Amino acid sequence: MSTQSTRMAARFMVAPSVLVLLVWMIVPLAMTAYFSFRLYRLLSPDRTGWVGFNNYVWFFNSPDFWLALTNTLMLVGGVLVITVVLGILIALLLDQPVKGQGLLRILVIAPFFVMPPVAASIWENLFMHPQNGLFAALARGFGAQPILFLESYPMPSVIGIVAWEWLPFATLIFVTALQSLSSEQLEAAEMDGASAFNRFRYIILPHLTRAITVVILIQTIFLLGIFGEIFTTTQGGPGSASTTLPYMIFKQAIAAKDIGRAAAGGIIAVILANIVAYFLMRGLGRHLDA
């Protein structure tokens, strides 16, 4: 509903955004695709040339790749399950009439604003450290051996840290969603004889569907790229035990200095991300009013 001239102006005004995003997507991606078929090692710069799919083959033959893939899925899935389940429970609690709502919310939301390296370093040094961490002190207090979190359980530890960072986000969204549920609906259900559990099961949970979908979709976007937490804590180790796909590619590029292989890994990551994105966008599209 507009005139020719406003439509022209509109096109003109969207153009810069589209252009920069297009360049930002296409140029680097094309270069990555190019490198992925090349022999390109920073340690032996004179040996170059086309290698076909060798870089890709290396990836698929590397046991580390499958481990990294599993780790990535575990990280995303684990964090999603923890944040959604705990988030709903905490949101139900915060939705009750409690004293000091405002301050409570400020405390609960805080971890979301903590930058990943700081979050990781707090947990690594102040809590999980086998000599000086609080957990170690706690274990000794009970007369037990301190748990070597990052050495013995690197993936669960990383998942725990990331879940702590994202729990506030999920909680806040669920609290907001709960507030839009009319109390009359709940009272009607109560009049109809629904127990607390049935009110949750048949009224509250369906009401939260949209919020749950949104939490899953938005968190996945960010969780697929988790990097800072691993870089700060385990560096992907011990061995490759906590290496995710992004981190594995990073290691190929920075530590092994094999640009060709890293690029192949990058392309694989793009393809995987596209598969995920396809489903996300389909789900997301239904819930965003564009």
Place this chain on the structure above:
Amino acid sequence: MGKIQLTKVRKAFGETEVIPGIDLAIEDGEFVVFVGPSGCGKSTLLRLIAGLEDTTSGVIEIDGKDATNLPPAKRGLAMVFQSYALYPHMTVRKNIAFPLKMAGMPEAEQAARVERAAKVLNLTSYLDRRPGQLSGGQRQRVAIGRAIVREPAAFLFDEPLSNLDAALRVGMRQEISELHQSLKTTMIYVTHDQVEAMTMADKIVVLNAGRIEQVGAPLELYNNPRNIFVAGFIGSPKMNLIEGPEAAKHDAHTIGIRPEHISVGDGPWEGVVGLSEHLGSDSFIKVDVPGLGIINVRGPGELGVHHGDRIRLAPAGKIHRFDDKGLAL
């Protein structure tokens, strides 16, 4: 001056044709009302005149000059929107002054004009408030104030009273009519309410599915509707339309009799009273007459008939005759 001429104006959104082609002349100083059911294209037609939409083809002339491709700002028209569209972040004073500021008018003159408009519209004590602090009727006045300060060639009103409650609507209706009488500027007014159309207009344009059904003075449309659509749309309660043998008696496919043109007491038709509404000044009754269907009757004062009564009716006024295509004979 505010003479507006539409020639073969057509509007299509993609494949769907909203206005298939309209010719219309609006004389300077006229109060013209576009009326029709929702979706009839009346608002689109107004927006075409305003320049908020492109015409697909055809010509719009304002005071003899081709304005078809002019942007809204260059057409010299002012518009009052259904939602009033006041700028929420500006005071009433700034809202009214905005078009003057955009025109680059000196501040002193702006202030003088705003004062004058505020006085006319009884807004002087509200000038430093924001729209959010005003009532619906006051907002409406601010929107009108914003339109009149520019001294436009014509005013465009897009269902301006539909967001007001019934009592306020009658008051504002009269204020707009008085404004027209004192300004003598062309006004084009869109509404779906035929009462507004009948009471305010010099000329009514009845639209249906993007086509003009009839153009004329209010009483002309009432007395001589050109077709069944206009006959049914103008007048309240709706005209009774009767087909079949009764119509054939008058040598027509359909005959129409207004509810106020039927007398109760003696007559050729007999039926049972269904719903009866007694307003004191008027009575509305629905009578089920075998062979004719439900007949609406409007009588002055108290008719003294009630649900279930068996009464006789007679036509007592003009009988409108229509052919099988719905056109008046």
Place this chain on the structure above:
Amino acid sequence: MARAASPRRKLITTLAAWTVALIIFFPVLWMILTSFKTEASAVAMPPQFLSADWTLENYVEVWGRSAYPRFFWNSVVIAVGSTLLGLVIAIPAAWAMAFVPGKRTKDLLMWMLSTKMMPAVAVMIPIYLLFLRFGLLDTRIGLVLVLMLMNLPIIIWMLYTYFKEIPAEILEAARMDGASLWNEILYVLTPMAVPGIASTMLLNIILAWNEAFWTITLTTTRAAPLSAFIASFSAPQGLFYAKLSAASAMAILPILILGWFSQKQLVRGLTFGAVK
């Protein structure tokens, strides 16, 4: 709630809620406490709560006797710079998509969001090489550009959802009142959208401030912001716990404050208006 809860029930839920909130907040609290302890007290076993040696020395040390202020200012410049640049590009685009929607507007918005899902590692090497080629490595301007591009889809989306709530009739009224496109955006749209633009700005400053991939890979020393600095701050055997905590506290404090201010808008913003 239409019904007043019994005092007993309110007491129980209040206690439970506060316990949960304190557990979630505890790591941050513990870090802040540690930052005020001496190094010896910070690593003391068993952990010291109230009996610790309290000191401000860590803050003085970190802020005064290291390159810390530079990292801090880099963070400020990069976060604020990338956000402002993003807004300048995004406001016209969001205006166009919100008020002059076409058949492909929704697809365009979805495509923009999908660029967010491109894994950063996949383009790390080319970006690194391009930065090397154009002398952008370890420069603030380079990071401003990359973070702007990274967050642009979110900025556009957020603005779009805010603009959508402004009635188009008001902009049409401005057009009827003789405003040019520029005046329409300057005098009518922008002032009306100030709350939306402000919360978009706050949220994107937060996102840019906390970004920890590009800041780590594209900087070494000169342009490194706090995220890169903290990530590489080594604490072998807990030697610098207190100083690390002080540095961390200063790194998150500005964002914590901004975040608390914007928390009402956070949900709307980050869910692109899907949850309000």
